[in-house]
Amino acid sequence: MFLKTIGTIQLNSSGNEWGGCNKYSNYSLQLAKRSCMYGQSKLHLLHALSSHSPGLYPLSPVSQNTDDCKNNTSVESALILIRHGESLWNEKNLFTGCVNVPLSKKGVEEAVEAGKRISNIPVDMIYTSSLIRAQMTAMLAMTEHRHKKVPIIQHNGSDRAKEYWSQVSSEETKRQSIPVITAWELNERMYGELQGLNKQETAERYGEEKVHEWRRSYDIPPPNGESLEMCSQRAVAYFREHVEPQLQSGKHVMVASHANSLRSIIMYLEKLTPHEVTALELPTGTPLLYIYKGGEFIRRGRLVGSKEAGVYAYTKSLALYREKLDELFQ
């Protein structure tokens, strides 16, 4: 039912004028263009694109007044959600959960393909789970981004690691980087005693219905594992506390995560009921784009489609960003 809803979404490429930080960005671009006219290098234009969101790195504090930020309709930012590409255990049809399994060859290709689809969408920050399949997906996808910024995984083991090991001493290098924050809260649901078991064999042993209930119900956990509801308590809480403030401040964010952590986040974004979320299926390596504006999340485009243009309907500001990339990297 959910997929059908997505399939019939009206694509609208005309609305949503970008303001806030993007006005800043347009201003920078104009300055940069003028610099080019006066014979300076294209580096200025690159600077302007880099400063799309001012104070990107290190992470700048965002406004404390959440209500002000939420109601600020002049800020419009992009949110990309992506489930990791196929893992080696997806390939073998094994319950994976929190087991740290890497991508399969097909998963690597899916991540690169996903990167092509989002190569014209601005990305200022990346959040991933602490699992390698989500991190590989984000890194591989970014190799295709036309901006060619370098994603840098931030150390998070200790305060010293956070502040000292991750230091970068060049402002220019910082501008050409994208901070990548890893968080266990975005991990796949803990699949408990099912982890490592074959999904087909488990269904034969316990019955299709029981296994479907474990996999898709909202509040029934698999044996000694997390239900979607339990997974959502940490994943959505993390999203609200860490990702949403970045969007509110005008930053464009990609979240690379997992089937069930993302199902719970999408449930929150789209206000799905526990019944509706049972029908939500996320394919591996397929990016979804939302526009955040005035406290609302608006999904753009469809969940399936082989070409970028078929997946995303550009806002005016996304089109402008793309135009600048074309100018810079033709």
Ligand SMILES: O=C(O)[C@H](O)COP(=O)(O)O
């Ligand atoms: O953890 C897993 O096995 C998969 O990533 C998600 O599995 P599911 O489709 O059974 O929820």
